[in-house]
Amino acid sequence: MNDYVIDCQNLETAYTASLHRPILNGINCQIQPGEFVVLLGLNGAGKSTLLRSLVGLVPIVRGTIQINGVTMNPRTLTTIRRDIGMLFQGGGLIRQLSAIENVLCGRLGTRTTWQTLWGFGQRDRLLALKLLEEMGLKEQAYQKTAQLSGGQQQRVAIARALIQSPQILLADEPITGLDIIAAQQVMQTLAKLHSQQGMTIISVLHDLGIAAEYAQRAIVLEAGRIIYDGPCHNLQDHFSPS
Numbered sequence: 001m002n003d004y005v006i007d008c009q010n011l012e013t014a015y016t017a018s019l020h021r022p023i024l025n026g027i028n029c030q031i032q033p034g035e036f037v038v039l040l041g042l043n044g045a046g047k048s049t050l051l052r053s054l055v056g057l058v059p060i061v062r063g064t065i066q067i068n069g070v071t072m073n074p075r076t077l078t079t080i081r082r083d084i085g086m087l088f089q090g091g092g093l094i095r096q097l098s099a100i101e102n103v104l105c106g107r108l109g110t111r112t113t114w115q116t117l118w119g120f121g122q123r124d125r126l127l128a129l130k131l132l133e134e135m136g137l138k139e140q141a142y143q144k145t146a147q148l149s150g151g152q153q154q155r156v157a158i159a160r161a162l163i164q165s166p167q168i169l170l171a172d173e174p175i176t177g178l179d180i181i182a183a184q185q186v187m188q189t190l191a192k193l194h195s196q197q198g199m200t201i202i203s204v205l206h207d208l209g210i211a212a213e214y215a216q217r218a219i220v221l222e223a224g225r226i227i228y229d230g231p232c233h234n235l236q237d238h239f240s241p242s
């Protein structure tokens with residue numbers, strides 16, 4: 001028994017079993033509680049695949065994933081997903097819905113069909129509002145998501161991930177396409193969750209400067225393998241981005 005929040009051993013995943021080309025190829029990595037890790041690598045290196053694998057969205061061909069000591073398999077997936085919030089690349093919000101409805105969608109995984117058909121309760125709505133307020137979006141709660149700026153949308157996505165009170169937050173390119181101010185706001189939000197709530201964070205980023213500013217540890221992927229795992233400073237010496 002160890003106290004890692006995430007433990008991948010010889011992890012190999014492929015999108016289709018018949019197409020025998022593993023996307024992740026022998027990943028070994030252990031993450032301790034409360035770490036802020038940045039995931040780097042060129043396009044197609046497997047960064048998104050690794051994050052998706054950690055929430056059971058990519059079939060495991062070989063090796064194991066343990067989250068809080070629980071080995072991932074179809075039976076444990078629901079339990080595991082409760083511990084992990086995910087910010088998908090591109091946000092993954094439903095543009096036609098309001099900000100608060102998008103945040104409430106983060107609750108769907110933990111509800112029965114009947115509860116969902118019945119509508120969300122007052123408690124969930126208040127919690128969603130509180131989270132939006134914490135993200136500085138109280139005024140925008142009932143606005144259509146499509147009308148919000150990129151930075152505001154990303155903060156709605158964070159609120160959606162937080163509504164199930166995860167211990168671990170996976171963020172796939174949370175600041176790509178945002179202007180500098182909006183990007184800093186999003187990164188500061190993640191930093192606050194890390195420092196004030198002790199949340200374990202893994203974020204895919206492309207900017208080595210921002211990576212070094214916020215994260216302590218970097219994992220660099222290349223063609224589905226880890227080619228660097230260590231401190232964030234002097235990353236330029238190990239890795240030259242495109």
Ligand SMILES: Nc1ncnc2c1ncn2[C@@H]1O[C@H](COP(=O)(O)OP(=O)(O)O)[C@@H](O)[C@H]1O
Pocket residue numbers: 015023041042043044045046047048049050
């Ligand atoms: N849904 C998918 N089905 C099949 N192959 C995929 C899928 N998503 C990604 N891939 C392939 O997996 C590899 C890694 O992709 P990805 O994890 O998205 O890389 P990154 O996030 O580092 O840019 C790429 O070769 C990509 O073409």
Ligand SMILES: [Mg+2]
Pocket residue numbers: 047048049089172
């Ligand atoms: Mg990606």
